Amino acid sequence: xxxxxxxxxxxxxxxxxxxxxxxxxxxxxxxxxxxxxxxxxxxxxxxxxxxxxxxxxxxxxxxxxxxxxxxxxxxxxxxxxxxxxxxxxxxxxxxxxxxxxxxxxxxxxxxxxxxxxxxxxxxxxxxxxxxxxxxxxxxxxxxxxxxxxxxxxxxxxxxxxxxxxxxxxxxxxxxxxxxxxxxxxxxxxxxxxxxxxxxxxxxxxxxxxxxxxxxxxxxxxxxxxxxxxxxxxxxxxxxxxxxxxxxxxxxxxxxxxxxxxxxxxxxxxxxxxxxxxxxxxxxxxxxxxxxxxxxxxxxxxxxxxxxxxxxxxxxxxxxxxxxxxxxxxxxxxxxxxxxxxxxxxxxxxxxxxxxxxxxxxxxxxxxxxxxxxxxxxxxxxxxxxxxxxxxxxxxxxxxxxxxxxxxxxxxxxxxxxxxxxxxxxxxxxxxxxxxxxxxxxxxxxxxxxxxxxxxxxxxxxxxxxxxxxxxxxxxxxxxxxxxxxxxxxxxxxxxxxxxxxxxxxx
Ligand code: NAP
Numbered sequence: 058x059x060x061x062x063x064x065x066x067x068x069x070x071x072x073x074x075x076x077x078x079x080x081x082x083x084x085x086x087x088x089x090x091x092x093x094x095x096x097x098x099x100x101x102x103x104x105x106x107x108x109x110x111x112x113x114x115x116x117x118x119x120x121x122x123x124x125x126x127x128x129x130x131x132x133x134x135x136x137x138x139x140x141x142x143x144x145x146x147x148x149x150x151x152x153x154x155x156x157x158x159x160x161x162x163x164x165x166x167x168x169x170x171x172x173x174x175x176x177x178x179x180x181x182x183x184x185x186x187x188x189x190x191x192x193x194x195x196x197x198x199x200x201x202x203x204x205x206x207x208x209x210x211x212x213x214x215x216x217x218x219x220x221x222x223x224x225x226x227x228x229x230x231x232x233x234x235x236x237x238x239x240x241x242x243x244x245x246x247x248x249x250x251x252x253x254x255x256x257x258x259x260x261x262x263x264x265x266x267x268x269x270x271x272x273x274x275x276x277x278x279x280x281x282x283x284x285x286x287x288x289x290x291x292x293x294x295x296x297x298x299x300x301x302x303x304x305x306x307x308x309x310x311x312x313x314x315x316x317x318x319x320x321x322x323x324x325x326x327x328x329x330x331x332x333x334x335x336x337x338x339x340x341x342x343x344x345x346x347x348x349x350x351x352x353x354x355x356x357x358x359x360x361x362x363x364x365x366x367x368x369x370x371x372x373x374x375x376x377x378x379x380x381x382x383x384x385x386x387x388x389x390x391x392x393x394x395x396x397x398x399x400x401x402x403x404x405x406x407x408x409x410x411x412x413x414x415x416x417x418x419x420x421x422x423x424x425x426x427x428x429x430x431x432x433x434x435x436x437x438x439x440x441x442x443x444x445x446x447x448x449x450x451x452x453x454x455x456x457x458x459x460x461x462x463x464x465x466x467x468x469x470x471x472x473x474x475x476x477x478x479x480x481x482x483x484x485x486x487x488x489x490x491x492x493x494x495x496x497x498x499x500x501x502x503x504x505x506x507x508x509x510x511x512x513x514x515x516x517x518x519x520x521x522x523x524x525x526x527x528x529x530x531x532x533x534x535x536x537x538x539x540x541x542x543x544x545x546x547x548x549x550x551x552x553x554x555x556x557x558x559x560x561x562x563x
Pocket of ligand 1: 124125212244245247248250267269270404475488518520
């Protein structure tokens with residue numbers, strides 16, 4: 058693995074490219090590598106951050122680790138035999154992404170520190186006119202790989218601005234703030250909080266964890282790979298692919314628990330309850346930590362040190378709702394004020410809103426956000442949207458997973474858009490736009506499948522659901538089904554605009 062950031066060219070932006078990619082995380086990088094491998098070299102990837110990595114660059118909180126097994130958390134075309142553990146820590150994933158970027162030879166077409174400001178479809182020229190903090194650029198295709206979990210969501214708490222101590226979000230960790238011997242408050246008990254709380258509990262004076270909903274947390278079964286195992290993965294042909302395939306199948310086998318047979322979850326929940334009982338002796342704390350919704354309704358978390366952390370003498374799990382903040386304390390609804398020097402907000406992301414949608418304006422002069430506000434957040438195959446020609450979304454609506462690796466979905470979407478571009482070139486097409494009927498049929502089928510899932514029936518309110526309760530985040534089938542459905546760009550589901558002077562049959 059290489060040390061330090063994979064730094065790219067700082068040259069000015071070109072006036073025009075075939076494909077403009079926004080975001081240099083797994084999605085944007087995968088897209089760049091696959092476009093280049095397919096023979097299309099005319100692309101540009103911009104990112105407001107300083108290097109590749111996306112969410113794995115931004116989430117540097119103590120204890121940040123992937124909760125998907127390492128063997129599944131890499132591109133299929135760039136397996137990593139060097140993972141040190143069965144669940145990879147954030148710095149290793151970030152190093153992995155730097156290495157892929159460097160080795161694939163695409164970094165000269167990445168521009169960092171460049172913010173995407175707006176994009177407007179130019180109907181006459183069939184181009185996206187894009188404004189960035191480094192100037193304008195035009196593109197035939199616009200790919201949003203900005204990530205569904207990139208914009209932190211701050212809680213709307215009275216007095217938050219009056220708090221005198223340090224306040225930061227888990228995804229914007231302030232490493233300059235010393236935590237040793239400080240009184241720390243953490244708001245939230247989701248995927249990020251259950252990792253960072255055990256990582257800091259041992260160094261702080263006191264730690265108050267404010268819980269709104271107790272999560273389901275299964276034991277993690279993480280372990281360090283032995284040197285011999287790593288050597289075997291590197292040297293024995295096919296071994297790592299076999300391990301990956303077995304892990305993949307194991308994950309796919311859990312899909313019925315989420316989509317059709319939520320009762321299977323009650324078997325799994327025994328393991329989660331045992332996880333509580335093993336670590337916590339106090340019956341009052343046990344009761345507070347016990348979830349009250351069906352397992353799987355929210356993301357199933359994994360940790361073997363969350364409950365031991367809650368059982369520590371210097372940690373208090375507070376379940377009374379927060380009323381407000383004062384200059385030096387968090388006050389709960391029962392009037393108790395708990396003093397704090399540092400407030401860590403682990404309250405998740407603007408996941409269903411996708412803030413980039415405000416910046417993209419289609420031919421009708423309306424933004425993607427405006428269209429979604431009327432129609433609901435939806436797309437065709439999670440990748441394109443009716444009314445927005447030549448726009449491709451990576452991790453678009455209903456592509457998220459509750460059971461496996463998002464890298465699998467990202468690779469399916471990348472294959473779909475790369476195929477789209479080459480078909481457009483072959484058929485002499487200037488623009489393709491998802492058909493309204495195809496999009497409606499796709500979403501009707503998705504929402505019909507959603508009805509029986511644990512995400513809809515499990516008795517919880519999760520970030521998967523929009524304000525109307527519609528699940529706009531998750532894919533309610535196997536990743537294999539998604540791969541099959543996106544394996545080839547289905548031109549017949551698109552309105553096609555030929556290049557001026559060309560015939561649509563090319
Ligand atoms: P999250 O799962 O959305 O959790 C947010 C937490 O904050 C929840 O406990 C939520 O309570 C609480 N909360 C939100 N607003 C609040 C308020 N106003 N007052 C009190 N509590 C409030 O966010 P996250 O933990 O950052 O994780 C988000 C997603 O990122 C995960 O679902 C996962 O997909 C991804 N992630 C992945 C990994 C990984 O290892 N691969 C690690 C971290 C995150 P409620 O439950 O009551 O809403």
